[in-house]
Amino acid sequence: MEFSILADSFNKMESTRKRLELTQFLVELFEKTPDEVISKIVYLLQGKLRPDFEGIELGVAEKLAIRAISKSSGISIKKIEDEYRKEGDLGHAAAIILEKKTQTTFLVEDITVERVYETLFKIAKLEGTRSQDMKIKYISSLLNDASSLEASYILKILLGALRLGIAENTVMDALAIAFSGNRDNRKILEYAYNVSSDLGKVAETIATKGLEGIKKFKVILFNPIRPMLADRVKSEEEAIEKMGNNFAAEYKLDGERVQIHVEGEKVVLFSRSLENISNYYPDIIEKIPKAIQADNVILEAEAVAINENTGDFLPFQELMHRRRKYKIEKAVTQYPITVNFFDILYCNGKTCLELDYKDRRKKLEKIVKEDDFVKYIPMTIVKNNNEIKDFLENSINEGSEGLMLKMLDKPYQAGSRGSNWLKLKREYQNELGDSLDLVVIGGFFGKGRRTGSYGTLLLASYDEDEDIFTSICKVGTGFSDEDLDQLYQILNPKVTIKKNPRIDSEMEADVWFEPELVIEIVASEITISPIHKAAKDRIRKDAGLALRFPKFTGKIRLEKAVEDASTNEEIITLYKGQKKVAHDRNLI
Ligand code: ATP
Numbered sequence: 001m002e003f004s005i006l007a008d009s010f011n012k013m014e015s016t017r018k019r020l021e022l023t024q025f026l027v028e029l030f031e032k033t034p035d036e037v038i039s040k041i042v043y044l045l046q047g048k049l050r051p052d053f054e055g056i057e058l059g060v061a062e063k064l065a066i067r068a069i070s071k072s073s074g075i076s077i078k079k080i081e082d083e084y085r086k087e088g089d090l091g092h093a094a095a096i097i098l099e100k101k102t103q104t105t106f107l108v109e110d111i112t113v114e115r116v117y118e119t120l121f122k123i124a125k126l127e128g129t130r131s132q133d134m135k136i137k138y139i140s141s142l143l144n145d146a147s148s149l150e151a152s153y154i155l156k157i158l159l160g161a162l163r164l165g166i167a168e169n170t171v172m173d174a175l176a177i178a179f180s181g182n183r184d185n186r187k188i189l190e191y192a193y194n195v196s197s198d199l200g201k202v203a204e205t206i207a208t209k210g211l212e213g214i215k216k217f218k219v220i221l222f223n224p225i226r227p228m229l230a231d232r233v234k235s236e237e238e239a240i241e242k243m244g245n246n247f248a249a250e251y252k253l254d255g256e257r258v259q260i261h262v263e264g265e266k267v268v269l270f271s272r273s274l275e276n277i278s279n280y281y282p283d284i285i286e287k288i289p290k291a292i293q294a295d296n297v298i299l300e301a302e303a304v305a306i307n308e309n310t311g312d313f314l315p316f317q318e319l320m321h322r323r324r325k326y327k328i329e330k331a332v333t334q335y336p337i338t339v340n341f342f343d344i345l346y347c348n349g350k351t352c353l354e355l356d357y358k359d360r361r362k363k364l365e366k367i368v369k370e371d372d373f374v375k376y377i378p379m380t381i382v383k384n385n386n387e388i389k390d391f392l393e394n395s396i397n398e399g400s401e402g403l404m405l406k407m408l409d410k411p412y413q414a415g416s417r418g419s420n421w422l423k424l425k426r427e428y429q430n431e432l433g434d435s436l437d438l439v440v441i442g443g444f445f446g447k448g449r450r451t452g453s454y455g456t457l458l459l460a461s462y463d464e465d466e467d468i469f470t471s472i473c474k475v476g477t478g479f480s481d482e483d484l485d486q487l488y489q490i491l492n493p494k495v496t497i498k499k500n501p502r503i504d505s506e507m508e509a510d511v512w513f514e515p516e517l518v519i520e521i522v523a524s525e526i527t528i529s530p531i532h533k534a535a536k537d538r539i540r541k542d543a544g545l546a547l548r549f550p551k552f553t554g555k556i557r558l559e560k561a562v563e564d565a566s567t568n569e570e571i572i573t574l575y576k577g578q579k580k581v582a583h584d585r586n587l588i
Contacts, residue, residue, distance in 0.1 A: 001032075001033060001034055001037050001112060001113045001114070002110070002111070002112060002113070003111040003112055003113050003115070003116050003146075003150050004111070004147065004149070004150060005029070005032055005113075006029070006041065006044070006113055006153070007147075007149045007150045007152075007153045008149070009025055009026075009028070009029040010153050010162070010164065011149060011153075012025050013025050013026075013164045013166065014163075014164060017165055017465070017466060017467075019167075019170055022164075022165070022166055022170055023170055023173050023174050023177070026045075026166070026170065026171065026173075026174030026178075027174045027177050027178045029041070030174060030175065030178040030179070030203075030207075031178055033207075035204070035207045035208050037113050037114060038200075038203045038204055038207045039200030039201060039203055039204040040113060040114070040117045040200070041113065041203075042171060042199050042200045042202075042203040043199075043200045044113075044117065044157060044162075045164065045166055045171065046166070046168075046171075046199070047157060047160055047162045047163075049117070049120055049121055049124055050200070051197055051198040051199070051200065051201075051274075052197070052273070052274050052275060053197055053223070053224045053270060053274045053275065053276055054276075055275065055276050056121075056124050056125075057124060058120060058123070058124050058157065058158060058160060059159075059160050060123065060135060060139070060158045060159060062090060062159060062496065062497065064132060064135060064136060064139075065090060065094075065139065065155055065158060065159055066080050066081060066084070066090070067136050068135070068136045068139035068140045068143065069094050069097060069098070069140075069143065069155075071136055071140040072098070072139075072140035072143040072144050073097050073098055073143075075097055079097075080093065080094075080097060081497070083096060083097055084497065084498065085497070085498065088498050088499075088501065089156075089161070089501060090155055090156075090159060090161070091151075091152035091153065091155045091156040091159070091161065092152055094143070094148075094151050094152055094155050095148040095149060095151060095152035096148070098143060098146070098148045098151045099148040110145070111142070111145050111146050111147075111150055115142075116142060116154060116157075119138050119139075119141070119142055120154075120157065120158065122138060123135050123138050123139065123158070139154075139158065142154055143155075160514075161500075161501075163467060163501070163502055165466070165467040168193065168199060169186070169190075171199060171203075172186045172189045172190060172193065172199075172202070173186050175189060175202070175203055175206050175207075176188075176189055176206075179206045179207055179210065179211075180206070180210070180211050185211060188211060188214055188215060189202055189206065189214060190415070191217065191414075192205070192214045192217035193226070193415065194225065194226045194414035194415030194416070195217055195218065195219050195220075195225055195226075195351075195353070195414055196217060196220065196223055197223065197224050197225065197226050197274050198223070202214065202217075205217070218351065219298065219345065219346045219351040219353065221261055221263055221296055221298065221346065222261045222263075222266075222268050224259055224261075224270040224274045225259065225298065225345055225346075225353075225414050225415075226274070226414050226415030227257065227259070227272055227300070227414070227415070228412050228413050228414060228415070228416065228417075228418075228420075228421060229416070229417035229418075229421070230404060230417065230421035230422055230423040231417060231418065231419050231421070231422050231423070232422065232423050232424075232425070232434065233405075233422045233423070233424050234424075235424075236385045236388040236389055236392075236424070237385065239388060239405050239422055239424055240384070240385065240388075242419050242422060243405060243407055243419075243422065245383050245384060246381065246382075246383055246408065247381070247382060247405055247406060247407055247408055248357060248358070248361070248379055248380070248381055248382075248405070248406045248407075248408055249379065249380055249381075249382045249387075249388060249391045249392075249403045249404070249405050249406075250342055250377045250378065250379045250403065250404045250405075250406065251340075251377055251378045251379075251395040251398070251400040251403065251404075252395070252400055252401045252402045252403055252404045252423055252424075252425065253302040253304045253313060253340055253377060253400050253401070254304065254313065254315055254316045254399070254400060254401045255302040255303050255304030255305065255313075255316060255319060255337070255340070256271065256272075256277075256302065256303050256316070256319050256559055257271065257272040257300065257301075257302055257559070258270070258271070258277070258281070258284070258300070258301050258302070258303050258339070259271075259274075259298065259299075259300055259345075260284065260288060260297075260298070260299045260300070260301060260339075261296075261297075261298050262288055262289060262292055262296060262297050262298075262299070263295065263296035264289065264295075264296075265289050267284065267285045267288050267289060269281055269284060269285070271559045272559050272560070273559055273560065273561045273564070275559075279328065280322040280323060280328065281303060281322065281332075281337075282328065282329070282332055283332050283336075283337065283373070284303065284337075284339055287339075287373050287374070288339070288374070291368055291369045291370075291371060291373075291374040292367060292368060292369075293366070293367055293368075293369065294347050294348050294367045295348050295349070296346070296347070296348060296349065297344060297346060297347050297348075297367060298344070298345040298346035298347075299341055299343065299344050299345070299364070299368065300341070300342055300343040300344075300345065301339045301340055301341040301342060301377075302339075302340045302342065302377065303319065303337050303338075303339050303340075304319075304337060304338055304340055305318035305319050305335055305336070305337050306336055306337060306338050308336050312398070312399055313398060313399035313400060314399070315399075315554070315555075316555055317554045317555055317556070318335050319335070319337070320486070320556060320558070321334065321335045322335065323558055337373075338372075338373055338374070338375050339373060339374055339375070340375045340376070340377045341364055341368050341374070341375070341376050341377065342364075342376070342377040342379075342404075343360060343361075343364065343412065344360050344363050344364040344367060344368075345412060345414075347363060347367060352412070353411055353412045353414060354411050354412075355411065355412075356408065356409045356410060356411065357406050357407060357408050357409070357410055357411075357412075357420075358408045358409070360412065361379065364376065378395070381408070382405075388403070388405075388424070391403060392424065392426070396426055401425050401426070402423065402424050402425035402426050403423070403424045404421060404422070404423055404424075405421070405422040405423070405424060406420065406421050406422075407420045407421075434574065435520050435521060435522045435553055436461070436520070436521050436522075436523070436547070436566040436570075436571070436574075437518050437519070437520055437521075437557055437560055437564065437565045437566050438459035438460060438461060438472060438473075438518065438519060438520075438521050438565055438566060439459065439460045439461070439462065439469045439515045439516075439517065439518055439562045439565045440457050440458075440459060440487075440491065440513055440515075440517045440518075440519060441458050441459065441460045441469055441471065441500075441503045441505060441509070441512065441513060441515055442457070442458030442503075442505065442507075442509025442510070442511065442512050442513060443456070443457055443458065443491060443495075443509055443510060443511045443513065444456040444457075444458070444474070444476075444509060444510045445510050445511075446484070452488070453484040453485065453487070453488040454484070454487060454488060454491060454511075455476055455484070456474050456475065456476035457474070457475050457476075457487070457519075458471060458473075458474050458505065458507060458509045459471070459472055459473055459474070459475055459519070459521065459550070460472055460503065460504075460505065460515065460533075460534070460565075461534045461535075461565060461566050461567060461568050461570075461571050462562065462563060462565045462566065462567045462568070463504070463534075463567070463568050464567050464568070464569065466504075467502065467563075468502045468503070468504050469502055469503050469504065469515045469562065469565075470504045470505075470532070470533035470534045470535070470536065470544065470568060471503075471504065471505035471506070471507055471531075471532045471533050471534065471544075472532050472533075472534040472544075472545065472546055472547055472571070473521075473523070473532065473546050473547040473550045474507070474550075475521060475550040475551065475552055477550075477551045477552065478521075478551035478552030478553060478554065479552050480554070483552065483554065483556075486556065487519075487556065490517060490556070491513055491517065494513040494514040494516055494517065495511050495512070495513060496512050496513065496514055498512070499512040500512065500514055500515055502515055503515060504533045504536075505532075505533060506531055506532075506533065507531055507532070515562050516562060517556070517558075517562075518556075518557040518558075518560040518561075518562060518564070518565050519552060519555065519556050519557060520552070520553045520554075520555035520556075520557055521547065521550050521551065521552060521553065522550070522551050522553055523547035523548060523549055523550040523551070524548050524549040525547075525548040525549070525578065526545050526546070526547060526548070526571060526574055526575040526578060527545070527546055527547075527548050528540055528543050528544075528545065528546075529543060529544050529545060529546035530542070530543055530544075531544075531546070532544040532545065532546040534546065534568055534571055535568040535571055535572050535575075538568070538572055539572065539575065545568075545571055545572070545575055
């Protein structure tokens with residue numbers, strides 16, 4: 001398939017944010033796409049080459065892309081950088097530069113989707129000392145043969161800067177329309193996606209085997225399932241209102257969610273965002289097979305750092321020591337964990353998703369044997385306010401964050417956040433209620449003791465409608481020296497020459513980062529702000545919302561994608577909730 005067809009579609013899609021229009025463009029694209037390429041097209045639409053869990057990272061640094069453009073065009077790096085500064089988008093800058101050049105060169109080889117995809121794949125796989133040069137060679141060979149529009153999209157994909165704002169649901173809508181003639185069939189596609197986490201495979205299946213093929217989708221071992229998520233409640237009363245008077249309460253442990261796939265001695269671990277995290281937990285890999293009494297299983301657990309002497313749970317950030325590439329063996333002994341199981345999703349070749357919670361829990365306790373390392377998450381059945389309060393208090397005393405409340409007779413709803421699971425955290429019971437997960441977009445150099453690190457960070461919330469990150473506050477408190485060091489290590493490689501176009505901020509920072517990191521913040525209040533852009537115009541015209549007295553909680557949320565950060569809708573709800581509390585107390 002000619003790459004120009006895809007580049008034209010990208011171009012159209014970039015010009016709109018309207019979901020119906022985007023869906024229509026996608027339907028038109030899918031109808032032109034041969035079956036063998038449709039999965040590739042679906043991955044590329046999302047700026048990927050394969051589903052996330054396969055861990056194939058495309059990311060090419062801007063500097064390298066600039067060198068490749070220079071090689072292909074014969075134009076100096078300095079000139080390209082100037083054009084880039086002017087345009088604010090390297091893809092567009094390259095298009096302008098190559099436009100001038102292609103007038104004098106002959107096209108050598110056709111650019112097809114297959115060729116672009118395979119070249120990108122080779123680039124992603126390259127490692128080692130000579131890899132930089134090879135990458136430049138591959139990129140410039142594509143750019144040589146590409147039209148300026150094609151080149152601009154090749155670069156955007158390579159830089160991870162293709163932002164079409166297409167939600168997975170929109171892709172599924174379009175697939176349902178293009179291949180079954182009915183948007184309502186999206187529900188069937190959703191199930192297939194939730195159990196496979198692979199939208200490319202869903203697309204290929206509906207294109208080649210129709211809805212019948214999609215209905216046959218099953219849970220597959222070593223292929224992660226999209227996690228079930230919980231709604232939040234603020235009080236025991238609200239929980240009872242939503243769940244009745246007979247449900248399960250489990251400790252909400254403050255660790256990392258791990259989906260554990262086991263068959264014999266083979267163990268693979270996936271994070272909440274479905275990344276393969278097996279490397280960080282060699283202890284789980286080694287010890288789990290002995291605790292399992294089944295041929296194969298998929299289990300869910302919370303890995304929690306513990307104090308070796310007392311067995312007490314330690315806060316989440318202790319686990320971050322395991323995120324080091326090297327010295328992981330040392331981290332394993334220095335920062336021991338327990339693995340606390342709370343669900344079973346698959347067992348002996350069969351899915352368990354359709355089983356009720358109570359049957360899944362029973363099965364879990366039959367299949368998994370407890371020992372020093374392997375535990376079940378503490379659970380009890382609660383019937384009234386007092387029983388919930390008691391259990392909440394116990395859980396907090398033992399170092400957990402609160403409770404997860406679960407309906408006894410409901411299945412596991414992969415990939416959805418609903419009210420069959422509720423979370424009740426201690427913090428929700430005070431005023432602002434929740435902590436927020438915010439995206440780090442900018443940094444300010446530290447002074448004094450903080451020289452050599454970013455003493456203050458500029459943070460953003462996520463605007464789901466626009467798929468952008470809107471500034472909400474600067475934060476400079478709550479950081480230990482160790483936090484500052486660690487943040488510097490993580491953030492330094494994310495510094496960009498130009499502010500990423502997905503960042504919406506009037507406030508200037510010393511440096512801008514690629515929006516890739518989420519950290520947790522508490523604050524005393526949400527206020528109207530003339531400067532910040534979060535929820536702009538939603539509460540008051542020409543003003544946004546900002547956080548007052550924000551403080552870092554110590555949690556760097558490496559397991560969260562930036563699209564999982566607190567959204568402007570959530571901020572608005574919290575803002576309104578805080579007004580209501582003040583009103584109820586006659587403060588306003
Ligand atoms: P949070 O920011 O509160 O961690 P989240 O957005 O990551 O929330 P939620 O569905 O809102 O996800 O909350 C569930 C999370 O709590 C899970 O992802 C898991 O890591 C953790 N957790 C701790 N204990 C449990 C439990 N008993 N059952 C399910 N999840 C648990």
